[in-house]
Amino acid sequence: MSDQRLHAVDLTLGYDQRTVAAQLSVQIPDGSFTVIVGPNACGKSTLLKALARILKPRAGSVYLDGAAIASYPAKEVARRLGLLPQTSLAPAGITVGDLVARGRYPHQKLLRQWSSDDETAVAEAMRLTGVLELADRFVDELSGGQRQRVWVAMVLAQQTGILLLDEPTTFLDIAHQVELLDLCADLHADRGHTLVAVLHDLNQACRYATHMIAMSGGRIVATGEPSRIVTAELVRDVFGLDCRVITDPESGTPLIIPSARRRPVPSDPAPVAADHLA
Numbered sequence: 001m002s003d004q005r006l007h008a009v010d011l012t013l014g015y016d017q018r019t020v021a022a023q024l025s026v027q028i029p030d031g032s033f034t035v036i037v038g039p040n041a042c043g044k045s046t047l048l049k050a051l052a053r054i055l056k057p058r059a060g061s062v063y064l065d066g067a068a069i070a071s072y073p074a075k076e077v078a079r080r081l082g083l084l085p086q087t088s089l090a091p092a093g094i095t096v097g098d099l100v101a102r103g104r105y106p107h108q109k110l111l112r113q114w115s116s117d118d119e120t121a122v123a124e125a126m127r128l129t130g131v132l133e134l135a136d137r138f139v140d141e142l143s144g145g146q147r148q149r150v151w152v153a154m155v156l157a158q159q160t161g162i163l164l165l166d167e168p169t170t171f172l173d174i175a176h177q178v179e180l181l182d183l184c185a186d187l188h189a190d191r192g193h194t195l196v197a198v199l200h201d202l203n204q205a206c207r208y209a210t211h212m213i214a215m216s217g218g219r220i221v222a223t224g225e226p227s228r229i230v231t232a233e234l235v236r237d238v239f240g241l242d243c244r245v246i247t248d249p250e251s252g253t254p255l256i257i258p259s260a261r262r263r264p265v266p267s268d269p270a271p272v273a274a275d276h277l278a
Contacts, residue, residue, distance in 0.1 A: 010060035021218035038215035078106035082155040097135035103157030125156035145176030
């Protein structure tokens with residue numbers, strides 16, 4: 001059995017009567033920023049839900065800290081692993097501080113309610129995500145980028161070493177996407193968090209991931225460092241896209257340049273007969 005904190009063996013995943021993926025075995029390197037990529041409906045978010053124990057596998061097991069994740073009580077999972085789901089809805093009229101404080105729920109017990117440790121954890125999570133000054137604002141008054149940072153702060157307040165993020169940049173403009181991914185990279189590099197994220201943008205995945213899982217049709221087709229596995233052949237096989245892969249001049253990571261669309265060259269206009277000019 002792997003000694004990595006989070007891994008899965010021979011997963012079969014699906015919804016109702018539909019099987020999405022079968023015989024998936026996944027290793028999440030400790031201390032990595034792992035990004036799962038692939039085309040729509042390939043099973044990326046389904047795999048993440050299984051790793052987070054949101055979706056029960058039809059077969060196979062997810063292991064967390066050496067034991068099947070299904071064997072833990074829900075609160076114990078939440079003390080070890082944090083999840084930022086694809087869509088997050090805050091209760092109406094809740095403030096930033098109150099929402100972030102909900103991340104401390106896994107640490108509450110019948111005889112142990114709010115403590116100075118909780119207060120410190122919430123303040124530190126808001127400081128790290130740059131939302132401390134928004135503590136008294138209502139969440140529904142914030143911009144999309146600010147709200148996403150608040151949700152990340154709530155997950156950080158859980159104080160888990162593993163964070164799972166399902167398409168965290170969806171609906172954000174490019175500046176806020178980079179801002180959020182920079183935050184995730186800092187959490188990984190400076191604080192040692194293990195991050196697992198589903199991303200749609202392959203160039204962003206290449207820039208930020210230290211470990212990549214490429215999926216297609218419910219199976220894993222490649223894993224490893226982006227610089228080692230991302231090639232024009234992989235992009236064509238996984239996404240059906242012809243491209244060139246060059247080195248990003250800013251980050252030194254793979255940069256995917258889609259092939260130019262071939263436009264027909266217009267032919268010379270047909271000569272006009274002289275008698276039509278009269």
